[in-house]
Amino acid sequence: MAVTPHKIAGYKAQLAYVVAGVTTVVAGLTDLSGKFTAEAMDATDHGGGGWKSSEAGLLHFSGTAKLQFIEGDTTQQFLRSQLLAQAPFEITMFPEQTAAGTGEDAYQGSVIITDWSFDAKNTSLQDVTVTLEGAGAFTVISQ
Numbered sequence: 001m002a003v004t005p006h007k008i009a010g011y012k013a014q015l016a017y018v019v020a021g022v023t024t025v026v027a028g029l030t031d032l033s034g035k036f037t038a039e040a041m042d043a044t045d046h047g048g049g050g051w052k053s054s055e056a057g058l059l060h061f062s063g064t065a066k067l068q069f070i071e072g073d074t075t076q077q078f079l080r081s082q083l084l085a086q087a088p089f090e091i092t093m094f095p096e097q098t099a100a101g102t103g104e105d106a107y108q109g110s111v112i113i114t115d116w117s118f119d120a121k122n123t124s125l126q127d128v129t130v131t132l133e134g135a136g137a138f139t140v141i142s143q
Contacts, residue, residue, distance in 0.1 A: 014097040015065050017078060018090040018108075025097070026075045030127070031066035034093050034107060036138065061109060061134030063093065069118060069126040079130055083113035088135035094143070102143050109138030 013032045016025045039057035082089050093107045115131035
């Protein structure tokens with residue numbers, strides 16, 4: 001199905017993990033960022049006329065999810081347990097989670113959690129920041 005071009009409000013983003021084919025949305029998400037990068041390899045040679053040249057190398061994904069901490073929430077406990085287990089797992093990042101068959105893009109791949117930090121300020125709710133690092137290829141999928 002063709003997607004009608006449109007801007008997407010940030011609050012529509014969702015982070016989900018996939019276990020045994022079941023997709024579960026993480027609760028309490030307030031901010032989600034993802035970054036896809038290509039390593040730059042130096043390809044400069046003497047024929048470049050004094051100009052540096054680069055070629056794309058290895059691809060990488062990294063991301064951050066900021067959550068309002070919810071005591072006893074199983075989705076947040078799952079993320080923390082994956083850090084402690086040092087185990088890669090599959091995620092899906094939805095810029096805008098929509099019904100199946102709409103054709104909206106989502107990003108899917110394996111990650112490891114490299115950081116789980118919380119912030120308990122006196123003047124606000126407790127926050128958790130989770131840092132995700134790619135553990136293999138990411139693909140663009142259609143919802």
